[in-house]
Amino acid sequence: MDPEEYLGKLNTQQRAAVEYCDGPQLVIAGAGSGKTRVLTYKIVHLLAHGYEPWRILALTFTNKAAREMRERVEALVGPEVSSSLWMGTFHSIFARILRLNAEHIGFKSSFTIYDAADSKALVKLIIKDMQLDDKVYKPSTVHNAISWAKNALISPEDYALNRDLQRADTNARRPRTCEIYRCYRDRCRVAGAMDFDDLLFYTNVLFRDHPDVSRHYQEFFRYVLVDEYQDTNFAQHLIVKQLTQGASRLCVVGDDAQSIYSFRGANIRNILEMENSYPGLQTFKLERNYRSTQNIIDAAGSLISKNVDQIPKNVYSENDRGTLIDVVKCYSDYEEAAQVAARVSQIKRTTGDPYDGTAILYRTNAQSRVLEESLRKRNVPYRIYGGLSFYQRKEVKDAIAYFRMSLNPDDDEALRRIINFPARGIGDTTLGKLTRAAMDAGVSLWGVITGLDRYDCGLNAGTRNKLQDFASLIKGFIELNAQGRDAYDVARSIIDRTGLYKMLVHDSTPESISKQENLQELLKGVKEYVEAMVEQGRDDVSLGSFMTEVSLATDQDINNGVDEESVTMMTVHAAKGLEFDNVFIVGVEEDLFPSAMAAQSAAEVEEERRLLYVAITRARKFCMISYATQRFRNGQTVFPRPSRFIGDIDTRYLHISGGSDFVPSASMVQQRRVTASYNASMAGSARPLNDLRRPLSENRRQAEGRAASASSVPAGDFKLHSASEVNVGTRIRHTKFGVGLVTELDTSGVDARMTVEFESDDIKSRTLLFKYAKFMIL
Numbered sequence: 001m002d003p004e005e006y007l008g009k010l011n012t013q014q015r016a017a018v019e020y021c022d023g024p025q026l027v028i029a030g031a032g033s034g035k036t037r038v039l040t041y042k043i044v045h046l047l048a049h050g051y052e053p054w055r056i057l058a059l060t061f062t063n064k065a066a067r068e069m070r071e072r073v074e075a076l077v078g079p080e081v082s083s084s085l086w087m088g089t090f091h092s093i094f095a096r097i098l099r100l101n102a103e104h105i106g107f108k109s110s111f112t113i114y115d116a117a118d119s120k121a122l123v124k125l126i127i128k129d130m131q132l133d134d135k136v137y138k139p140s141t142v143h144n145a146i147s148w149a150k151n152a153l154i155s156p157e158d159y160a161l162n163r164d165l166q167r168a169d170t171n172a173r174r175p176r177t178c179e180i181y182r183c184y185r186d187r188c189r190v191a192g193a194m195d196f197d198d199l200l201f202y203t204n205v206l207f208r209d210h211p212d213v214s215r216h217y218q219e220f221f222r223y224v225l226v227d228e229y230q231d232t233n234f235a236q237h238l239i240v241k242q243l244t245q246g247a248s249r250l251c252v253v254g255d256d257a258q259s260i261y262s263f264r265g266a267n268i269r270n271i272l273e274m275e276n277s278y279p280g281l282q283t284f285k286l287e288r289n290y291r292s293t294q295n296i297i298d299a300a301g302s303l304i305s306k307n308v309d310q311i312p313k314n315v316y317s318e319n320d321r322g323t324l325i326d327v328v329k330c331y332s333d334y335e336e337a338a339q340v341a342a343r344v345s346q347i348k349r350t351t352g353d354p355y356d357g358t359a360i361l362y363r364t365n366a367q368s369r370v371l372e373e374s375l376r377k378r379n380v381p382y383r384i385y386g387g388l389s390f391y392q393r394k395e396v397k398d399a400i401a402y403f404r405m406s407l408n409p410d411d412d413e414a415l416r417r418i419i420n421f422p423a424r425g426i427g428d429t430t431l432g433k434l435t436r437a438a439m440d441a442g443v444s445l446w447g448v449i450t451g452l453d454r455y456d457c458g459l460n461a462g463t464r465n466k467l468q469d470f471a472s473l474i475k476g477f478i479e480l481n482a483q484g485r486d487a488y489d490v491a492r493s494i495i496d497r498t499g500l501y502k503m504l505v506h507d508s509t510p511e512s513i514s515k516q517e518n519l520q521e522l523l524k525g526v527k528e529y530v531e532a533m534v535e536q537g538r539d540d541v542s543l544g545s546f547m548t549e550v551s552l553a554t555d556q557d558i559n560n561g562v563d564e565e566s567v568t569m570m571t572v573h574a575a576k577g578l579e580f581d582n583v584f585i586v587g588v589e590e591d592l593f594p595s596a597m598a599a600q601s602a603a604e605v606e607e608e609r610r611l612l613y614v615a616i617t618r619a620r621k622f623c624m625i626s627y628a629t630q631r632f633r634n635g636q637t638v639f640p641r642p643s644r645f646i647g648d649i650d651t652r653y654l655h656i657s658g659g660s661d662f663v664p665s666a667s668m669v670q671q672r673r674v675t676a677s678y679n680a681s682m683a684g685s686a687r688p689l690n691d692l693r694r695p696l697s698e699n700r701r702q703a704e705g706r707a708a709s710a711s712s713v714p715a716g717d718f719k720l721h722s723a724s725e726v727n728v729g730t731r732i733r734h735t736k737f738g739v740g741l742v743t744e745l746d747t748s749g750v751d752a753r754m755t756v757e758f759e760s761d762d763i764k765s766r767t768l769l770f771k772y773a774k775f776m777i778l
């Protein structure tokens, strides 16, 4: 291929980044400047220079991004070459490597991958088995602690020796966290299972403890390329480092202003400290933005400039100035949804462009429902990424649990799910006895069931027979895999022989019909997978290889089955790296965006600000930001204030309608010019301009008063208390955060405060000042 053919499609800076192949390389640049394009073209460049495709490793953040990159490379070099590249997410690539080397770390290559629900169920079981209070040892909190430890590469043994961790757990009244972690690790091993974090953890163990293996991959991969490097965590960073110690060359691209995954352990330092890890590192900049209008770039720039922590960058665009960003105030979440739907249809009508060019972005998945309703009313086709994905639906998970058992019968979580489904008279008491025996003997449930003579579980003959029948059924499926049948063949037999489908056929309720359709859809998916693999000339069309794909399909990779052109709906996190002509960012309100959890520290607020920066920079031409002054959330009506971030954007770049009660950020109040459009919109509003400067506290008081009176709990019951009225261990109900347990009291300073561990899933620990916090003592 003539290099000019692809190099000609790059600007000078991009071209320099693509052509440099002499050593480790970092490309750091703002949104839309062509970082991903540089990676894609670099792969093409390497291929043109004789690199073998299977020796190039490209790591992306989502499967969707990997697919898109493969398609782009394919368009330039053809399908045969592009399908041989090692391209995927960290999890999918390293699951593949772990399967090939499983025996080195004491696993079988058929190990199961536990999803988040499996992991949480196991943590819950262990907490129960250890007879701990699950209000204190909340499964989600403990699971987070385990996940954090793994991503920091801390084993249960290291954890036990770490005084800081021990002290923190004792202070949080969870001194046995480490024990739960150890038990969790052991049970996963017995079950032949790895959770998502294990895929990174064990890859590190594999490379660390088996220098011959890591040397092999260091030599095997001649080039390693990583997109979105700002969101890698320690475990991922170290894997990349281990892989590039030898002959492999490295190219990573990223943008510190788009680092939005620190809650999952991502560490921006990985990018900032690349120079220390890679002597001779060459840093490249890209300054021209090709994606967005000048107005969008300027608006995003003025927002992100409010962050203290950032690498300054020059960004310019030669695109049109474009239209101002619309900021729309709505009186409720329903009105917001209606306005968005109306604007989406209007754009379609006036431009004639397909719906694909439009995205609606929100902070949390729960916001999608109201929007969906409005879009349906206007017959706007949409596609949701995230939420309850296809593979999370009950009937699909049941079938998948049988698939998993056929590949690895030691998989305890799968076994628990289906041992009595469809019902076969094996109840909870029996399962309890089996669990006890398995825990005591350190074997899997399957180990006990297939060795009933060895383990005394106190089961009667009838129950033993039922268990034996169950075991024979599963053994039959294991045999099908052993015979080398393809995935579709085995999957169909399983769904037939278990009666999963038959049990639904007798029922003609809409739910049952939809379940039947889902099982058919699952089989169709397996069939398509087998056909695609055969087409690509791959030999492995087993159920095992299908299952690896399924286990790692993340929410955002799956759509709700709509094939026609449609509007995209997703969280801002999921939108990373993507672009759309028109972007609607909804619910830009305090306690939602930034989220209530993030208001704790300046660092968290900065991360939320980066998140809004990511959202705005997805837009090519048009961007609308909306907020509602009344919203139904977590079972009650709340009256939010507009997000502080709207006030961070220079009003020169905004067109404000529906009134504006957000507060411009302090640094801008003096210099802000009130634009004509701004005046015009204010003219029709009942609020005087002075309202803009009304202190936040006043807005908050009003809002809280209204929120309390509208919620189901009478407002009068919530009041201020003195610190002497509560103790560590007191249960309270807070106006906003719900029920929680006081875990710490601090009366030493001027303002007495307490730390409360709330039960709600998305709010964890909070420190509250007695002089402000209104609550009831329970």
Ligand SMILES: Nc1ncnc2c1ncn2[C@@H]1O[C@H](COP(=O)(O)OP(=O)(O)OP(=O)(O)O)[C@@H](O)[C@H]1O
Binding pocket: 009, 010, 011, 014, 029, 030, 031, 032, 033, 034, 035, 036, 037, 038, 255, 258, 289, 290, 291, 576, 577, 578, 579, 617
């Ligand atoms: N030299 C170029 N000529 C034409 N279009 C370009 C050029 N460089 C980039 N683009 C286009 O600009 C858009 C943004 O590029 P890309 O997605 O690679 O940016 P990015 O830096 O990866 O953005 P993000 O930070 O959001 O991930 C894409 O549509 C891309 O095709």
Ligand SMILES: [Mg+2]
Binding pocket: 035, 036, 037, 227, 577
């Ligand atoms: Mg990108």
